[in-house]
Amino acid sequence: MAEPFDLLGVEPSADDETIKKAYLTKVRAFPPDHAPDEFQAIRAAYEAIKTEKARVAYELFHHSSVDIASLWHDLVGDPPPRRPDSTLFKKMLDETLKQYRLPADRLR
Amino acid sequence: MARKRNKRQTQPRQQTPPLPLEERIERARRSLTNGHWKEAIDAYKRLLKIESRDEWREGLADAYLGRAAELAGKEMYKEALVFLENLSALGCRRETAALQTACLLLAEKTAQAVQHYLDVKQTLPRQQDDFLQSLFAARVIAGEEKLLKAFPENSPIVKHYGPINAALTAWCAGDDEDARQLLKTIPYRSPYRDLRMILTAVLLQSSDEQAARELFSRIDKASPFAGMMTVMRLGVLTGPEWLKAVSKLGPAAKKYALTNKGVNDKIFALFSRMQKGARSAKELFNLLAAHARLFDAKTIRQTCLNLLLGFPAGAKRYAKQFGCPSEYDDARINALIAEQQSDWEKAFNCWRELLKIVGEADEQNRLRSALIARRLADILKKHFPPSPTACEQMERMLLFSLRLDPDDKPSYMALLDYYDEMEEDDLYRKCMDRAVKQFPEDSDILMEAIELALARNTFKKAAGYAKTLLQLDPINPRVRGALIRAHLSHARKQIKAKKFHLAEKELNEADAIEREAQSTGIIQIHRGLLAFAQGDVETGETQIEKACRRAGSHLTTYFRVVVEAERVGLSARAVKQYHALLKQSAAAAPDKEGIPALIRAIDSYTIENDAALGRAMGLVAKYLKKGAGLEYQQEEMAAVCSMFEQLERHDLLQTYADHALKKWAEEPLFVYYRLYGKCSGNQFLLRPTEMDMIKDAMLLAMERNETDTVKRIHAFMVHNIPLDLPIGFGDFDDFDDDEEW
Numbered sequence: 109m110a111e112p113f114d115l116l117g118v119e120p121s122a123d124d125e126t127i128k129k130a131y132l133t134k135v136r137a138f139p140p141d142h143a144p145d146e147f148q149a150i151r152a153a154y155e156a157i158k159t160e161k162a163r164v165a166y167e168l169f170h171h172s173s174v175d176i177a178s179l180w181h182d183l184v185g186d187p188p189p190r191r192p193d194s195t196l197f198k199k200m201l202d203e204t205l206k207q208y209r210l211p212a213d214r215l216r
Numbered sequence: 217m218a219r220k221r222n223k224r225q226t227q228p229r230q231q232t233p234p235l236p237l238e239e240r241i242e243r244a245r246r247s248l249t250n251g252h253w254k255e256a257i258d259a260y261k262r263l264l265k266i267e268s269r270d271e272w273r274e275g276l277a278d279a280y281l282g283r284a285a286e287l288a289g290k291e292m293y294k295e296a297l298v299f300l301e302n303l304s305a306l307g308c309r310r311e312t313a314a315l316q317t318a319c320l321l322l323a324e325k326t327a328q329a330v331q332h333y334l335d336v337k338q339t340l341p342r343q344q345d346d347f348l349q350s351l352f353a354a355r356v357i358a359g360e361e362k363l364l365k366a367f368p369e370n371s372p373i374v375k376h377y378g379p380i381n382a383a384l385t386a387w388c389a390g391d392d393e394d395a396r397q398l399l400k401t402i403p404y405r406s407p408y409r410d411l412r413m414i415l416t417a418v419l420l421q422s423s424d425e426q427a428a429r430e431l432f433s434r435i436d437k438a439s440p441f442a443g444m445m446t447v448m449r450l451g452v453l454t455g456p457e458w459l460k461a462v463s464k465l466g467p468a469a470k471k472y473a474l475t476n477k478g479v480n481d482k483i484f485a486l487f488s489r490m491q492k493g494a495r496s497a498k499e500l501f502n503l504l505a506a507h508a509r510l511f512d513a514k515t516i517r518q519t520c521l522n523l524l525l526g527f528p529a530g531a532k533r534y535a536k537q538f539g540c541p542s543e544y545d546d547a548r549i550n551a552l553i554a555e556q557q558s559d560w561e562k563a564f565n566c567w568r569e570l571l572k573i574v575g576e577a578d579e580q581n582r583l584r585s586a587l588i589a590r591r592l593a594d595i596l597k598k599h600f601p602p603s604p605t606a607c608e609q610m611e612r613m614l615l616f617s618l619r620l621d622p623d624d625k626p627s628y629m630a631l632l633d634y635y636d637e638m639e640e641d642d643l644y645r646k647c648m649d650r651a652v653k654q655f656p657e658d659s660d661i662l663m664e665a666i667e668l669a670l671a672r673n674t675f676k677k678a679a680g681y682a683k684t685l686l687q688l689d690p691i692n693p694r695v696r697g698a699l700i701r702a703h704l705s706h707a708r709k710q711i712k713a714k715k716f717h718l719a720e721k722e723l724n725e726a727d728a729i730e731r732e733a734q735s736t737g738i739i740q741i742h743r744g745l746l747a748f749a750q751g752d753v754e755t756g757e758t759q760i761e762k763a764c765r766r767a768g769s770h771l772t773t774y775f776r777v778v779v780e781a782e783r784v785g786l787s788a789r790a791v792k793q794y795h796a797l798l799k800q801s802a803a804a805a806p807d808k809e810g811i812p813a814l815i816r817a818i819d820s821y822t823i824e825n826d827a828a829l830g831r832a833m834g835l836v837a838k839y840l841k842k843g844a845g846l847e848y849q850q851e852e853m854a855a856v857c858s859m860f861e862q863l864e865r866h867d868l869l870q871t872y873a874d875h876a877l878k879k880w881a882e883e884p885l886f887v888y889y890r891l892y893g894k895c896s897g898n899q900f901l902l903r904p905t906e907m908d909m910i911k912d913a914m915l916l917a918m919e920r921n922e923t924d925t926v927k928r929i930h931a932f933m934v935h936n937i938p939l940d941l942p943i944g945f946g947d948f949d950d951f952d953d954d955e956e957w
Contacts, residue, residue: 114454137426161621164583169591171552172522176491179500180455182519183511184487187478188422189451194388196475200468202358204443207466210293210322211438212285215314215344 112153112166114181120163127158237266248275253283277308285315293323314344321351330366349373349407354440357381357411373407380408387415395419410441414448421451428452443469451476459484459491483510497526505530505537521545528553543573560599567592576620586621589613593630601918602930610634625655632664637927644668652681659689666698670705678702693731700726700739707742711749712785719746736817737763741776745784748791760794771810771839772817774798775832779821782828795835802836806843812852814840819859833865840868844875850883857889869893884913885925892932899933 113120116130131154138146156170157163172178192200235243244259256279263272284299296319300312313336320329333348340348352373356363357380367374383398396419402412417431429452435445447469450461462473462484474484486507490500501523508516517538524530534541541549551566571588574581593613600606614631618624628651635644648661648668655661662685669678682699689695703726710719723746726739744759764773774797781791788795804810814836821829833840848856853876860869870893876886891910895901902910910929917925 133425137429161583161587161624164580165587168548168584168587169552171525171556172519175456176459176487177455179490179504179519180459180487182522183504183515184454184477184479184483189476190478191388191390192472192475194385196468196472197384197388198357198359200447200466200472201354201441201444203466203468204447205322205354205358205440207291207443208322208440209291210288210318211347212288212296212315212318214347214438215288215318216281216285216311 111178111181112156114177114185115149115153116157118157120167124159127154131158244272244275248279248282251282251286253279253286257283273306274308277303277306277310280306281310281312281315284312284319288315288319288322291322293319297323297325314340314348317348318351321348321355326355326360326363327366330363334366346405346407350410351440353377353407353411357384357408372403372405376402376406376408380406380411383415384411387419392419410435410439410445414441414445418448418451425452447472456491459487463488480510482507486510497523498530501527501530501533505533508537521549524549525552525556544570547573558599560595564592564595564600567595582620586617586624589617589620590624590627593617593627597630598923602923602927607634607638622654625651625658625661628654629660629664637931645672657684657688659685659692659695662688663694663698666695666702670698670701673705675702675706675709679706696729696731699729703729704738704742707746708780708784711742711746714749716746716750735766736776736820737766737773738776738780740766741773741780742784744777745781745786745791748781748786749784767813769810769813770797771801771804771836772813774801775814775817775836778835779828779832782831798832798835802839804839806839806846811840811843811846815856815859818863829863833863837865837868841871844868844872848876850876850880853879854885857886861889861892864897866893866896882913882916884917884920884922884929887913888925888929888932897932 113122116127116134118127118130122130131150134150135147138150140147155162156166172182240259240263244256244263247253247256247259257276260272260276260279263269264276280299280303284296284303287293287296287299297316300316300319303310303312313332317329317333317336320326320332330352333352337345349372352363352367353376356373356377361377364374364377369375379398379401383395383402386392386395386398395415399412399416399419402408406412413431413435417428420428420431429449432445432449435442439445446461447465450458450473453461458473458477462470465473474481486503490503493499501520504511504516504523505520508520511519520530520534520538521541524534540546547566547570551563551570554560554563554566567588571585571592574584574588576582576585590613593610596606596610596613611631611634614627614634618627618631628647631647632644632651635641635647645668648665651661652665662681666678666681666685669675669681679699679702682695682702685692685695686699703722707719707722707726710716710722719742723739723742726742730739740759740763744756744763747753747756747759760773760777763776764770767773767776774794777791777794778798781788781794818829818833853872857869857872857876860866860872869889873886873890873893877883877890880886887909891902891906894906910933914926914929914933917929
C-alpha cells in the first residue's frame with residue numbers, strides 16, 4: 109500500500125476531520141463502481157489513519173514500504189505546484205505542436 | 217562484392233510478361249479500395265500511360281488524396297503537400313482545402329497557410345473550419361503572434377487572443393482570480409476553447425480534482441492542444457507515475473513538469489535511476505545516502521532510518537553518516553526488524569525497552585504506551601509458549617493498556633477471553649461490567665455479557681442486554697437464541713415455583729422471538745412440561761409431539777424432555793413415559809444424523825452445565841458409545857471430544873479418542889483427549905510412559921503451531937511439566953498498574 113497520508117493528500121499532522129474530508133473527496137473522484145482498485149486503496153489508507161489512535165499505531169508499527177512512491181512521498185512530497193513563466197508555457201506548446209499528429213482523415 | 221556486382225550486371229534482365237489489361241485494372245481498383253495508396257498510384261499511372269481514361273484519372277486522384285492524408289498523419293507535411301499539388305495538377309475536383317491548409321501551417325509555410333485558409337474559408341464545412349481555427353490559435357499562442365495580422369480584426373482568432381493571453385499570463389503569475397475572470401470572457405465556440413478548458417482545469421486541480429479531471433477528459437485527443445493537456449494534467453500525478461510520464465516528455469515540457477513539481481534535474485535523475493534499477497532496500501539506501509545532500513537533512517535522515525528495516529546491515533553507515541538514531545527510533549526499528557526476522561524474544565525486549573522510553577508524560581505518549589503494551593500482549597499470546605508467567609504478563613499488559621486508553625474494545629475482548637480461559641469468574645464479571653459500561657451499544661460486548669448473565673442465572677439482566685442488542689441488530693440469530701434461553705430459564709424458575717401464569721408469560725415472550733425455521737421444539741417442550749406440572753397430561757403430550765415434529769428427531773426431543781423435566785422440578789414419575797421412550801430410541805443403531813443431532817442438543821446445555829444433563833446422558837451413553845465407530849471428519853470428531861471433555865464424560869471421551877487415534881495416529885489433540893479421558897482429568901494418575909506420550913504430543917503441537925492444543929495440554933499438565941520460558945520474562949513490576957481492578 110502507498111503511504112496513506114500521501115494517498116489521501118494530507119499531512120501526517122492532519123486531524124480526524126481533515127482526513128475524513130480528504131477521504132470523501134477522493135471517494136468522489138474514485139467511486140467504487142468506476143474505480144474499484146483505487147477505491148479499495150483509498151479505503152485502506154483511510155482505515156489506517158482515520159483516528160488519532162490509528163495514526164499513532166501507524167507511526168509506531170508500520171514498515172515503510174521500499175518503493176519509489178513512498179520514497180517520493182517522504183523526500184519530495186506533494187508541494188503546491190509552481191507556475192511556469194508564460195515563455196516556457198509557449199515553448200512547451202510549440203514543442204507539443206511539433207510532435208502533433210494531424211487527424212488527416214477528418215479533413216478529407 | 218565487386219565480383220558479385222559484375223555478375224549481376226552480366227545477367228540478362230528477366231522481363232515479366234505484361235498482365236492482361238483487365239487484371240491490371242482490377243489490381244488498381246483493389247489497391248485503392250484497400251488503402252494501398254502507393255500501389256494504387258503506381259497502377260493508375262501505368263494505366264493512364266496506356267490510355268487517358270477519366271475513370272483512371274479519378275482513381276489516381278483518389279490515390280493521391282489518400283496518400284497525402286496518410287503522409288500528413290505521419291507528420292510528413294511537406295511530402296503530403298507534394299501529393300496534394302499532384303492532385304491539383306490532375307484537374308480532378310476533390311475537397312482538399314482543409315487538409316492543404318493544415319499541412320501548409322504544420323510545414324511552417326505560415327503565410328501560404330493563412331492566405332490559402334482565407335481563400336477557401338467560405339467553402340469549408342463548419343467542423344473543418346473550427347479545427348483549422350484552433351490550429352491557427354495554437355500556433356499563435358505558441359509564439360507566432362504575427363499570424364494575427366493576417367486575419368481580419370473581427371475574426372475570433374484575433375478577438376479572443378487578448379483575453380486568453382492575459383489569462384495565461386495571470387495564471388503564470390499566480391493571479392488565479394484574474395485568470396478565472398478573463399477565462400469567463402472567452403466564448404465556448406472560441407478557437408482557444410481547449411486552452412480555456414486546460415487553464416480552467418489547472419485552476420481547479422487543487423480544489424476539485426474530479427472537476428479538473430472531467431474538464432481534461434473533454435479535450436479531444438485530436439485537438440492541437442491535446443499534447444499540452446497531457447503535460448498539464450501531470451500535475452495531479454506523483455511518484456512513479458509522474459516519473460514515468462515525465463521521462464517521455466520533450467525538453468520544454470519536461471522543464472515545465474519539473475518546475476511545476478519544484479523538483480530539480482538532479483533529484484529527477486536520481487529518482488529515475490532508482491525507478492529503473494534500484495529495487496532492494498540496500499540499493500535504495502546506498503543511493504539515497506550517497507545523494508543525501510539533495511534533500512532536507514532531517515527528511516533524508518528519517519527516510520534512510522526507515523530503509524534500515526529492509527537493510528539492517530546499513531546501520532553502521534547510517535550511524536557514521538547521520539549520527540546514532542534516538543533511543544526511541546533505535547528501539548522501534550530494532551523491534552520491527554526483530555519481528556521481521558521472527559525473533560520474538562528480541563522483539564519483545566525491544567518493545568519493552570520502547571515502553572520505558574515512551575513513558576506517560578503526555579496524552580500522546582500515554583496512547584503510544586497503551587499501543588506498545590497491546591503489542592507486547594499480542595506477542596506473548598501468539599508467539600510464546602503458554603505458561604503461567606506469560607499469561608500473567610499478558611494480563612498485566614492488557615490492564616496497563618486499558619488504564620492508559622480505556623476505549624479499546626479488542627483489549628477488553630482479549631482480557632475477557634483470558635479470564636474465561638483461566639476460569640477467573642470474578643475477574644471476568646468485573647471486566648465484563650466495565651466493558652459494558654464502556655461500550656453500552658457494542659454487539660460483541662453485549663453478546664458476551666448475555667452469555668455471562670445466563671451462566672450466572674441472572675435472567676433479567678441477560679434479557680435486558682439481549683433486548684438492547686436486538687434493537688441494534690434485529691436479525692442477529694445468536695441474540696434471539698440467547699433471549700429465548702433467558703426466557704426459558706425464567707419460565708423454568710416460575711414452573712418450579714408453581715407460578716404457572718408467569719411461566720406462561722415467559723413462554724409467550726420466547727415464542728414471539730423464535731423463528732419457526734430455526735425452532736428446535738424447545739419452547740413446545742416447556743409448554744408440555746408446564747401442562748404436566750398443572751396436571752394436564754393430554755396438552756402436555758400434544759405439545760411434546762409438536763416438539764418432536766419441530767425438531768425432526770424423537771430421540772433428541774425425548775432427551776430434552778427428560779433433562780428439562782428435572783430442571784423444572786417435575787418428578788421422574790410425571791414424565792416416566794418419556795424416560796421409556798428415550799431408552800427405546802437410544803436402543804436403536806446410531807446413525808450419522810442421529811448422533812450429531814443429539815450432540816447438538818447436549819451441546820446446547822453445556823453452557824448451562826446442569827446436573828440434570830449428566831443424568832440424562834446416562835440414558836443415552838450406550839447409544840453415544842456405539843456412535844464412536846461412525847465415519848467422522850477430523851473437525852467433527854474434535855468437536856465431539858471437546859464436548860465430552862466439557863461434560864466430563866471421560867468414558868465417552870476415551871472411547872471417541874481411541875477411535876480417532878485409529879484414524880489419525882499420534883494426532884496431539886486426540887492423544888491428549890485419550891489420556892485426559894483415561895485418567896478422568898487427573899494427571900497424577902498417568903503412568904510415566906503416558907507422561908512421555910503427552911509431552912511428545914505437546915512438542916508436536918508446538919511444532920505445528922496448534923496453539924489451542926498446546927493450551928489444552930498445558931492447562932492439564934501445568935503442575936507436572938516445567939516449561940522452558942524464554943529469557944526476558946522476568947519482572948513486570950514497572951507496569952504493575954492493576955490495583956484498581
